[in-house]
Amino acid sequence: MDNPFKFGTIVEEEYFTDRVKEVAYIKQFLKSANHLVLISPRRFGKSSVVAKAVKESGRKHITVNLQQTTSIADFSAKLLREFFKVHPLEKVRHLITHFRVIPTVSTNPVTGSMDVSFQPNVDGNVLIEDVLMLIERAHSVKNRMIVVLDEFQEVLDIAPKFDKQLRSIMQSQKHINYVLLGSQESMMTDIFENKKSPFYHFGELMRLEKLPRKDFHRYLSERLSSVFPDSHEALSERILDYTGCHPYYSQQLAANVWQVGVLQPGSKDPLDEAVDHIVKSHGLDYERLWINQNRTNRWIMQRLASRKPLQSGEYRTSTVYSALKRLQKDGYVIYSDRYELEDPFFKQWILNEE
Ligand SMILES: Nc1ncnc2c1ncn2[C@@H]1O[C@H](COP(=O)(O)OP(=O)(O)OP(=O)(O)O)[C@@H](O)[C@H]1O
Ligand SMILES: [Mg+2]
CATH class of the missing domain: 3.40.50.300 (P-loop containing nucleotide triphosphate hydrolases)
Structure with missing residues (x-):
């Protein structure tokens, strides 16, 4: 298959x-x-x-x-x-x-x-x-x-x-x-x-916006159904929650969930398993990326990963704002209704390391 x-x-x-x-x-x-x-x-x-x-x-x-x-x-x-x-x-x-x-x-x-x-x-x-x-x-x-x-x-x-x-x-x-x-x-x-x-x-x-949730859900769900006949709907929901409907990351996560389903049919939580696999396989890249960031950037990324407010008094608002703009320009941070880390797996890596 x-x-x-x-x-x-x-x-x-x-x-x-x-x-x-x-x-x-x-x-x-x-x-x-x-x-x-x-x-x-x-x-x-x-x-x-x-x-x-x-x-x-x-x-x-x-x-x-x-x-x-x-x-x-x-x-x-x-x-x-x-x-x-x-x-x-x-x-x-x-x-x-x-x-x-x-x-x-x-x-x-x-x-x-x-x-x-x-x-x-x-x-x-x-x-x-x-x-x-x-x-x-x-x-x-x-x-x-x-x-x-x-x-x-x-x-x-x-x-x-x-x-x-x-x-x-x-x-x-x-x-x-x-x-x-x-x-x-x-x-x-x-x-x-x-x-x-x-x-x-x-x-x-x-x-161009992200893909609409309903259609994307149907797309994922249909394709997961042969491997997860009972849980494909719920798994698709969780995939989209995890990636915020991001087209690329959703397909990536779904591909890995599907893979877990095929290779480890007894797995307790295929989604957790898939996330773990992706985060581990990118670990070296994430580490290199992290090392190359200055302290302000690292602090901002940690706050975004754990969804804590950026106005905590630790850094001046202007410093935070200009760092955010740079991170956004470099593609690490995106803004839709709020600032967030672009890559949900990098976000997970940051949370695991904290
Ligand atoms: N309409 C779609 N349906 C399903 N998946 C999609 C769709 N559009 C994009 N994707 C997913 O997102 C990935 C990236 O798509 P694409 O390369 O077209 O994006 P891009 O915005 O041109 O990316 P880049 O910024 O790297 O140039 C695809 O490989 C696919 O996994
Ligand atoms: Mg392109």
Whole structure:
């Protein structure tokens, strides 16, 4: 029996649940000439929901993850490689003649996939302009291409002033819908909401919430029922209580509960067992993470883990607030209706160590 839960990568098909409204909205939105910016804390399902919507739109689309690009030249090459997957080279060869630097295109003999590269030391600014204008020329107002740029906040790290250049190219285009995704809340907001940023008000801002409890409960419950015929409903409740309906952590915990059910059918409390297993298997990472925090951060994390108030007089309010903001920016703390630790298993580790 295969584990019916999936966590970590993009989920689709039977691993994807709910987000009906979001998918419909994105699909409809992309019929306009506008660009979409999707923001949420890490692992809420941005990449998955966009992949689904874009696929269902039936339109030509490409996706590049900026976290995996090392320079403007590398970004340009990756965009071009994706573009050739959608538009075979022989059909767009005439458009490449506009390029100021000719790319090297080769077929990887092992995988059969296409490799695209540019000579080293060429001006990245020229490359990105040529590649983005190629996409523009291959499409039309009636047949816009969808270009998804994942982990878009990385644009600030690729090269100085790259955001400015990118914006000025994109601004002149009419045949592309850009979908920009990002997970570092404050940085993404800064890019799109700060008047001084080149991307100020570039597109419609959409925020993704956690998955709705009822649907997620049904999803978990159905999949746990074969292993836990009597307790699948209650176990699903407890999983969602534990993770606060977080998409990734819920799937992770459910996968481990299921595993306990299969491997230790007599287990007294499969949920406790699963939590224990996850916390232990991440113990070294958590320890390293903890060691690298300063005292204020550690204190804040302990207070959040045990749900004790932060205004206890131990630290100045301004100190606590700025530390919280930093922790939030680094992704350790999230804010929905209150501040909480992002990872419920790290929270458990902190409680165990106290
Ligand atoms: N609609 C969904 N149905 C079920 N599980 C989901 C859904 N969306 C996300 N998940 C769970 O969350 C995990 C992360 O999803 P995804 O990679 O799409 O999120 P993300 O916001 O793009 O993450 P990151 O911040 O790492 O880029 C998935 O592997 C899956 O376990
Ligand atoms: Mg993602």
